[in-house]
Amino acid sequence: MKRALGLMMAMSAMAAMGVDAPLTTTMRRAMQPRPRYQPTAEDMEALAKAEEKRRRKADRKQQLK
Numbered sequence: 001m002k003r004a005l006g007l008m009m010a011m012s013a014m015a016a017m018g019v020d021a022p023l024t025t026t027m028r029r030a031m032q033p034r035p036r037y038q039p040t041a042e043d044m045e046a047l048a049k050a051e052e053k054r055r056r057k058a059d060r061k062q063q064l065k
Contacts, residue, residue: 006030 010027039047
């Protein structure tokens with residue numbers, strides 16, 4: 001969304017300056033869809049480990065009260 005907005009702003013700024021230039025490389029890149037991030041098994045493992053660690057820490061804090 002942010003990239004599309006930037007693209008629109010750049011296009012309108014160029015139009016305001018009277019530039020009828022073709023799309024620049026940056027604009028072309030901005031229009032291409034980004035590849036979606038696919039988490040690997042290792043990523044999921046690390047996430048689960050971090051979540052468990054956070055939960056344990058919260059439990060410990062709760063017990064100290």
